[in-house]
Amino acid sequence: GNSVTQMEGPVTLSEEAFLTINCTYTATGYPSLFWYVQYPGEGLQLLLKATKADDKGSNKGFEATYRKETTSFHLEKGSVQVSDSAVYFCALAGGTSYGKLTFGQGTILTVHP
Amino acid sequence: DAGITQSPRHKVTETGTPVTLRCHQTENHRYMYWYRQDPGHGLRLIHYSYGVKDTDKGEVSDGYSVSRSKTEDFLLTLESATSSQTSVYFCAISESDRGNQPQHFGDGTRLSIL
Numbered sequence: 001g002n003s004v005t006q007m008e009g010p011v012t013l014s015e016e017a018f019l020t021i022n023c024t025y026t027a028t029g030y031p032s033l034f035w036y037v038q039y040p041g042e043g044l045q046l047l048l049k050a051t052k053a054d055d056k057g058s059n060k061g062f063e064a065t066y067r068k069e070t071t072s073f074h075l076e077k078g079s080v081q082v083s084d085s086a087v088y089f090c091a092l093a094g095g096t097s098y099g100k101l102t103f104g105q106g107t108i109l110t111v112h113p
Numbered sequence: 114d115a116g117i118t119q120s121p122r123h124k125v126t127e128t129g130t131p132v133t134l135r136c137h138q139t140e141n142h143r144y145m146y147w148y149r150q151d152p153g154h155g156l157r158l159i160h161y162s163y164g165v166k167d168t169d170k171g172e173v174s175d176g177y178s179v180s181r182s183k184t185e186d187f188l189l190t191l192e193s194a195t196s197s198q199t200s201v202y203f204c205a206i207s208e209s210d211r212g213n214q215p216q217h218f219g220d221g222t223r224l225s226i227l
Contacts, residue, residue, distance in 0.1 A: 004155075032213040043117075043203055043218035044156070051213040089155055094212020099144060100171070101205075101216060103155035 002027045006090050006104035013080055013111050021075040021107050023064075023090035031094040033057075033066050033073040034101070038087040047075075047088070080111045116140050117219035119204050125225045132191040134222050136204030138184075144207045145187040146171075146216065147179065149200040156203060162187055163210060194226045 007022040025033065032051040036044040048057030053068035062077045073090060090104040116139030126132055136145060144163055148156040158171030160179040168179050176198060178190045191198055201223050205216040 034215060036218075041220075043220045044205075045218070046215045049213075049215060091155075092212075099207055099210035099212055099214060099216075100146070100158055100161065101156070103157070105153055105155045 002031065002092055002102040004090050004092055004102055004104035006107050010108035010110060013109070015082055015111055015113050016079045019075070019077040019080045019109070021088055021109070023073045023075065023104060025071050025073065025092050027092055029094060031092040034091045034093070035062070035064055035075050036089045036091060038089065044089060082111045082113055085109055085111045117204060117206060117217060119219040119222050121222060122220065123223045125227065126194055127227050128195060129193050132194050132224065134189045134202055134224070136187045136189070136219060138206050140206060141184060142206040142208050144210055145181065146205040147187065147189045148203045148205065149173065150203060150221070151200050159189065196226050198224065199226045200224060
């Protein structure tokens with residue numbers, strides 16, 4: 001079946017540091033890949049997505065590239081802000097699971113001034 | 114923001130009692146989902162619905178039932194709550210079951226079973 005593995009957290013960075021959160025996946029067929037973000041006390045919000053190999057999703061300075069050869073979808077941001085502190089989830093959908101999402105375990109990011 | 118309302122937002126109850134959580138949407142989306150969020154597990158799918166009266170099981174459905182009598186409402190019921198069902202529950206909606214369509218989430222219900 002489908003699975004998503006995210007890097008272990010929590011991740012603590014200083015403001016303006018470079019961020020990478022690793023995500024790898026196992027899936028049948030050609031899944032779509034997503035990054036969701038969860039701010040304290042809130043639900044998940046879609047951050048970005050990519051629906052086919054070599055697509056790059058981007059939003060709010062965050063980027064992730066769908067790498068089919070390495071089955072990866074790593075999240076990056078060149079300069080993080082305190083307001084980026086949140087939990088980040090990598091997820092996939094598609095193939096035999098249709099629209100049902102499979103999530104990674106989440107990575108807690110804390111950014112200090 | 115997608116029009117999704119979960120109720121209640123917080124609930125504390127005792128083992129063995131029935132509990133019903135409600136998800137209400139104003140987007141007229143066909144697909145609705147219930148997830149639970151637990152540390153170290155991300156979100157896991159409990160049940161989902163692909164139309165009125167059409168539901169199916171997800172990854173962690175034991176101990177849960179659902180009903181959807183109207184497009185806008187999707188109810189999750191714990192018939193006899195257990196401490197292992199203490200969790201944060203999220204409802205999500207989507208326009209289609211095509212994998213490239215994102216889901217939109219409610220703000221969650223924090224449920225504690227004592």
